[in-house]
Amino acid sequence: MSLEIKINTLIHEVMTKLSLNERDFIYYKNKVSYLCGLEPADNNTTELSKSIPELLDDIITLLVAEQKIEDIFDFKEILSAQIMDTFIPVPSVIETQFYQQYDRSPKAATDYFFNLSTVSNYIQSERIKNNIHYKTPTAYGDLDITINLSKPEKDPEEIKKLKKLEAAQQSKHYPKCMLCVENEGYAGRINYPARSNHRIVELNLNQEPWYFQYSPYAYYNEHAIILNKEHSPMIINKNTFIRLIEFVEQFPHYFIGSNADLPIVGGSMLTHDHYQAGRYKFAMDDAPSNYDFHLPQFANVSFDILKWPLSVIRLTSNNKDEIIAAATHILTQWQQYTDESIGLIAETDQPHNTITPIARFKDGNYELDLVLRNNRTTEQYPLGIFHPHQQHHHIKKENIGLIEVMGLAVLPARLKQDIQDIKAHLKNNALPYNPIHQEWVSTFDIKDEDIDQYVDRALGHKFAEILQDAGVFKHLDEFKRFLLQL
Incomplete structure (x- = not known):
């Protein structure tokens, strides 16, 4: 199955799960195609639907086979997160939606945010299985x-490659840890998880700002x-x-x-x-x-x-x-x-x-x-x-x-x-x-x-x-x- 058909299918699946407007299909297609190093064509064919994690894996596997991305776990994770980030609103919009749902009920708010975090593949539902x-x-x-x-565990050869790449990478202290608010939207790097598709919602607890997220x-x-x-x-x-x-x-x-x-x-x-x-x-x-x-x-x-x-x-x-x-x-x-x-x-x-x-x-x-x-x-x-x-x-x-x-x-x-x-x-x-x-x-x-x-x-x-x-x-x-x- 061609890369373009996989991308089309992914877009349709995400749009359905997040109730996105069909008007935006071309926009999403152009954005995801660019991230995948693909020149889009006027072809909107899709295949039989699969889960979003499966479709993402198929796309990344094709990109590795075509040598458009190196077969290194961290690099594949960074690209997967960037692809899914295409479909997700910015944090302020998500917070507005969350509290609009909260006005209906607290459960409606968490249902909304949990679904978004699952569909965006931030929650690694397929791996959790x-x-x-x-x-x-x-x-x-x-x-x-x-x-x-x-x-996922990294094989010894990949660990060797990563050590060399990490040695060449300047020491980073941003974000300070994996729970810091600065992780929201952070692209990731070698030996630090990709967070482009990560979103958090601000709460007020004891008159202080705290943040709500789901565990990946x-x-x-x-x-x-x-x-x-x-x-x-x-x-x-x-x-x-x-x-x-x-x-x-x-x-x-x-x-x-x-x-x-x-x-x-x-x-x-x-x-x-x-x-x-x-x-x-x-x-x-x-x-x-x-x-x-x-x-x-x-x-x-x-x-x-x-x-x-x-x-x-x-x-x-x-x-x-x-x-x-x-x-x-x-x-x-x-x-x-x-x-x-x-x-x-x-x-x-x-x-x-x-x-x-x-x-x-x-x-x-x-x-x-x-x-x-x-x-x-x-x-x-x-x-x-x-x-x-x-x-x-x-x-x-x-x-x-x-x-x-x-x-x-x-x-x-x-x-x-x-x-x-x-x-x-x-x-x-x-x-x-x-x-x-x-x-x-x-x-x-x-x-x-x-x-x-x-x-x-x-x-x-x-x-x-x-x-x-x-x-x-x-x-x-x-x-x-x-x-x-x-």
Whole structure:
């Protein structure tokens, strides 16, 4: 199929999905043809429709075959983003549209922006389909297990080429990081993602400008990122709770949460303050109360310790100011709390106690989950006392961040082959598997069960154990000792 027909088909597909005016077809055709180094002809033939990511891949593959672009991932990504940017309005127009939709309903606004971010291929929907994702029943509800396969890996030859090209490229400090507002419309470069088709929407949270975008590699439905206009580090304080509560006021159909603000228990991006939001129900949402208590100074707030592998206090109230005050009080007390009998020390030469907070709006009430975290290390636990322990590192040794705290495992790509090999070994003992999993596999007790289902479920139970490692209080009486400080 010719390049021109592929371009025509892409344009028709985008115009349909974004309800663009047919009057603009020639304009789009000329713009995209130029980006592809093609002299347009008077030919408007199209082929049978495909998805937009598939059509883009076809176009880029033809351009590589015709040697119009080098077969280097970063260059292909830059051109793909530029092609899609052709169809997307400038940020101010998108913001106007967003708030016009918001006047109808908050959901109409997010539906509009989510569709735009998907059709523009900013959200990498086709690659996300490569992820393995299933639910598994555990003592804590149905946990989500994902093996992350969506980000393409570069082959060794391409990495060598990129190193040479990067060496020739002057050091760049713009944008400062991948969450900065300056990424909007940024073309990209070697080893820095293409963002020509990236758009953000300004929000007002706590009388400050924050920005709403979707994650290009989503882990759950409508995975959004809410980022500070300023490139300032992560911090959990009263202002955090104010912003989270104001966000769910403005978008009651979304949850929002923040990674903790300390290494080990925080996320991978501590240098730029941001939150994660979306429209998804995690197992943690339905976690029952294990113990309820009251604080007389916050009469309009109910408090529950959740039955959950990490240590969580759930606050519920219809009083916005009081739930923020109560959360701030718990944070302040937690930051100072030490219980050496369980290895919990609030401060050495640096602070160790912090919180991973999650906010929701349910049935007319604000809900705040405060997940108590501690990042101290010892000789026995060099990666963290309340972190996945050594016996679980064959599955995961990375940080337990916000998404996993809520019950969604983000497991490394290497596990896809490892798990397949374990299943094959269990079906045919002669087949080998990665020996790092030998101790785990030796615990399996498979009777008349389906082997694939058994191993998938075992992986889910392993994730629950990993989350238990991250819990600071292993027993309710330990948790109650902290409550005496409140």
